[in-house]
Amino acid sequence: MITDPxxxxxxxxxxxxxxxxxxxxxxxxxxAFGQLDIVNIAHPAFIIIGSYFAYYxxxxxGFDPVFTGILMTPFFFVLxxxxxxxxxxxxxxxxxxxLSGLAFFFGLMFIIEVVLIMIYGVDYRLVPAxxxxxxxxxGLVDFPLRMAVPFVVSMVMTISLYLFLSxxxxxxxxxxxxxxxxxxxxxxxxxxxxxxxxxxxALATASIAGALLIIIGPVxxxxxxxxxxxxxxxxxxxxMGSITGTVLAAFILGIxxxxxxxFAGPSWAPAVAFGxxxxxLAVRPSGILGRAx
Amino acid sequence: xxxxxxxIFVALALAAGFVFTRVSNNEYYFFASYIVLQSLIMAxxxxxxxxxxxxxxFGSAGFFAVGAYTTIALQKYLRSLGFDAPLPVFIVAAAAxxxxxxxxxxxxxxxxxxxxxxxxxxxxxxVAQTFISNWDxxxxxxxxxxxxxxxxxxxxxxxxxxxxxMLVLGLLALAxxxxxxxxxxxxxxAAVRDDEVAAxxxxxxxxxxxxxxxxxxxxLMGVAGAPYPFFVTFVDPLSAxxxxxxxxxxxxxxxxxxxxxxxxxxGALLLGTAQExxxxxxxxxxxxxxxxxxxxxxxxxxxxxxxxxxSDLWRRGKRDG
Numbered sequence: 073m074i075t076d077p078x079x080x081x082x083x084x085x086x087x088x089x090x091x092x093x094x095x096x097x098x099x100x101x102x103x104a105f106g107q108l109d110i111v112n113i114a115h116p117a118f119i120i121i122g123s124y125f126a127y128y129x130x131x132x133x134g135f136d137p138v139f140t141g142i143l144m145t146p147f148f149f150v151l152x153x154x155x156x157x158x159x160x161x162x163x164x165x166x167x168x169x170x171l172s173g174l175a176f177f178f179g180l181m182f183i184i185e186v187v188l189i190m191i192y193g194v195d196y197r198l199v200p201a202x203x204x205x206x207x208x209x210x211g212l213v214d215f216p217l218r219m220a221v222p223f224v225v226s227m228v229m230t231i232s233l234y235l236f237l238s239x240x241x242x243x244x245x246x247x248x249x250x251x252x253x254x255x256x257x258x259x260x261x262x263x264x265x266x267x268x269x270x271x272x273x274a275l276a277t278a279s280i281a282g283a284l285l286i287i288i289g290p291v292x293x294x295x296x297x298x299x300x301x302x303x304x305x306x307x308x309x310x311x312m313g314s315i316t317g318t319v320l321a322a323f324i325l326g327i328x329x330x331x332x333x334x335f336a337g338p339s340w341a342p343a344v345a346f347g348x349x350x351x352x353l354a355v356r357p358s359g360i361l362g363r364a365x
Numbered sequence: 366x367x368x369x370x371x372x373i374f375v376a377l378a379l380a381a382g383f384v385f386t387r388v389s390n391n392e393y394y395f396f397a398s399y400i401v402l403q404s405l406i407m408a409x410x411x412x413x414x415x416x417x418x419x420x421x422x423f424g425s426a427g428f429f430a431v432g433a434y435t436t437i438a439l440q441k442y443l444r445s446l447g448f449d450a451p452l453p454v455f456i457v458a459a460a461a462x463x464x465x466x467x468x469x470x471x472x473x474x475x476x477x478x479x480x481x482x483x484x485x486x487x488x489x490x491x492v493a494q495t496f497i498s499n500w501d502x503x504x505x506x507x508x509x510x511x512x513x514x515x516x517x518x519x520x521x522x523x524x525x526x527x528x529x530x531m532l533v534l535g536l537l538a539l540a541x542x543x544x545x546x547x548x549x550x551x552x553x554x555a556a557v558r559d560d561e562v563a564a565x566x567x568x569x570x571x572x573x574x575x576x577x578x579x580x581x582x583x584x585l586m587g588v589a590g591a592p593y594p595f596f597v598t599f600v601d602p603l604s605a606x607x608x609x610x611x612x613x614x615x616x617x618x619x620x621x622x623x624x625x626x627x628x629x630x631x632g633a634l635l636l637g638t639a640q641e642x643x644x645x646x647x648x649x650x651x652x653x654x655x656x657x658x659x660x661x662x663x664x665x666x667x668x669x670x671x672x673x674x675x676s677d678l679w680r681r682g683k684r685d686g
Contacts, residue, residue: 113487163664176664179661182657304484343495346488349484350488350492353481
């Protein structure tokens, strides 16, 4: 069946669309983990919060999910600054990141999940949007809009972020803070302040990623766990914090998952990310674009 | 608790547990105590790697489930050959498989920074869950029923026997953990936690020590999972791989104090009992939320746990007085 050209081509296209969406999901972690060295395992949980905002505003006011996603970015930005402040004061300043910091985010993830379950239950929620059921067909290949719209939004967000990081003062300061804190301080920037802004930015991407997630399919609180493996696999495979690497790794994962779902069955798909992650850690922990250490 | 004190404690706990099975006939107490003891073993096992070396295992539920599924697969296999193995056989098998997985995961990632080990264990749990959800022999995603055998002599019901088994295993886990902290091996682990590079330079074989503790951790978690199928009689991947188990295994040592072998004991007794009480009196969701909130509060406000907090207060009290 792998010889069927239609099936094969569709698997490739579906994988690229999925990978584009995964880039949006992993971007925030790429900044937090790759650049700032903050192991935010709660990132997918914050994304689910974004999905529920999209659900709430969609169900009550008829807002488009992408619009809600953009609307809520300031809220997530401030939330990120607050979370970083707590993280910095409690763990980073005292050198407790490795054990207590990890446990902190783990607990946070758990709290978010349980609070969402207490408010909305474990039922799947979805958003109404006219394009969700639509499908373009070009030749043999399907372009379902529920996948294509997230792909486009994600690419726009990724490119904007890339330009922001490479062209603006704050963006460059964020890239610098992971390389040399002291040099940054000498240039007149406060590294803590910069990290706080960067973490705010990382969470702001979760607002949009969450909206995209609920466009792709219905969402319930505990699906964040499936994404933990995916985002970490992407960030590690992409070489920790490089945006180009993150996008490339997201496409690799998207295509790999699409092939496994098509040819082995969807129930095997969750293992793909973790398989990639374990192999990367064992063979080349610096990622595809990272320098070998 | 030094020297004989610990062994007197063990003897008293065993005697009390046995008397309890003779005098009480309220099954609920045995169910509740079983859960607390299961958490105690998981927390103690987690602490042997996480607390003593600083390498965080997020995949505790995976090791636990591997233990539970070892029992299911092995029992089914032995029954197809016409054997009925007693519980200790499954416990030993689960210890071996859990230990091997701990060693394997450690071998792949313990040379890297701690965070990679943390993520790899999370990954391992999901890979194991996907594998078991697709493995028809143990019921795949639908789950599997297991027949509870007759209780052995001296015990009037099987849950009492399970309770006593868990008590023995819990005390064994504590004894192992205590032995580790008090031996040269434990001092090596503490050196790894405080400054791994310095330890390596001083000639501490850090990788070997970490691998041994990862193996012991995996084995003990497998042990904690092995009797679980007999306890619930029906196991499916969702119940075996609960996030609850992973969170509890981290929260309990954190609350008690990760640097001490009795930290997980304090945490498991307090949090485990509180959870049982709350899920009966209020609701099980509040109970789950409580664990998260308690975990976050403790890591922010009392990173050394209750034992650390009290020993600091005690020291300050002595100095001032």
